[in-house]
Amino acid sequence: MVTRAGGFRCKTRHALRKVPRMSGKVSVTRLLQQFEIGDSVTINPEPTIHNGMPHPRYKNRTGVVMAKRGSAYVVRVRDGNTTKTLIAAAVHLRRST
Numbered sequence: 001m002v003t004r005a006g007g008f009r010c011k012t013r014h015a016l017r018k019v020p021r022m023s024g025k026v027s028v029t030r031l032l033q034q035f036e037i038g039d040s041v042t043i044n045p046e047p048t049i050h051n052g053m054p055h056p057r058y059k060n061r062t063g064v065v066m067a068k069r070g071s072a073y074v075v076r077v078r079d080g081n082t083t084k085t086l087i088a089a090a091v092h093l094r095r096s097t
Contacts, residue, residue, distance in 0.1 A: 012056050016047040026091060033090050035073055039065045040096040043075065043088060052089025062096050 009016065026046060035041060043058045052072050063077035066085070073093060075086045 041093040042096045054088045
């Protein structure tokens with residue numbers, strides 16, 4: 001038998017699309033944003049930048065910044081009864097209120 005083809009962005013044609021009004025280049029402010037340890041952030045994947053993108057299943061989840069790793073951030077997210085650790089680039093995160 002052949003192994004099933006299915007990568008990281010499999011079946012995300014509509015889940016990772018941008019609204020036409022928001023399409024285009026990403027703003028420099030969003031690329032260079034900084035977070036402090038303990039900040040509450042929402043995971044909002046930027047479809048145009050594949051580097052440092054967390055898995056699409058964590059879209060719109062809220063987590064806490066635990067550490068900075070290179071230019072990315074370590075984010076703790078609750079997934080049901082378990083706590084998971086994600087590594088995401090700053091462009092895929094938004095400050096949560």
